[in-house]
Amino acid sequence: MSNQKKTQANSGTIALNKKAKHEYFIEDRFEAGVALAGWEVKSLRAGKVQLVDSYILLKDGEAFLLGAHITPLKTASTHVIADPTRTRKLLLKARELDKLLTGVQQKGFSCVPIALYWKRHLVKCEIALVRGKKDFDKRETEKDRDWARDKARILRENHR
Secondary structure, three states, rough: OOOHHHOOOOOOOOEEEEHHHHHEEEEEEEEEEOOOOOOHHHHHHHHOEEEOOOOOEEOOEEEEOOOOOOOOOOOOOOOOOOOOOOOEEOOOOOHHHHHHOOOOOOOEEEEEEEEEEEOOOOOEEEEEEEOOOHHHHHHHHHHHHHHHHHHHHHHHHHHH
């Protein structure tokens, strides 16, 4: 039983922002550490996080995660007031911050979180430099995905 618990805790992905992959073209990806409080880490281990409608704010040479909702556990600390949507600092190297700043300053580009995951015992946030999709782009990617699925189904049926 203890082995099963260890594999669940270290299974990798904590949360995905599936909406971001649908709404944006992903141009570049970065890995950032996240500065968290103790109760937040406990909630992440329980999987109580949502990245939908969250974004990255770049200000004064620093990056912050805004809009991510980490639901506090009932058994979490009672002496600390838990704010589920507080601003969390992202830990990036100066070179990565410069790339993000120059990318975001271009017209039509933004920065959003794609995933939260464990890397050994640390929580990492995969962030991406993205460009917004138009409605016809979304329909095009949906058609391509449907055609790939149908093609695989046809090949599988003919192979039998």
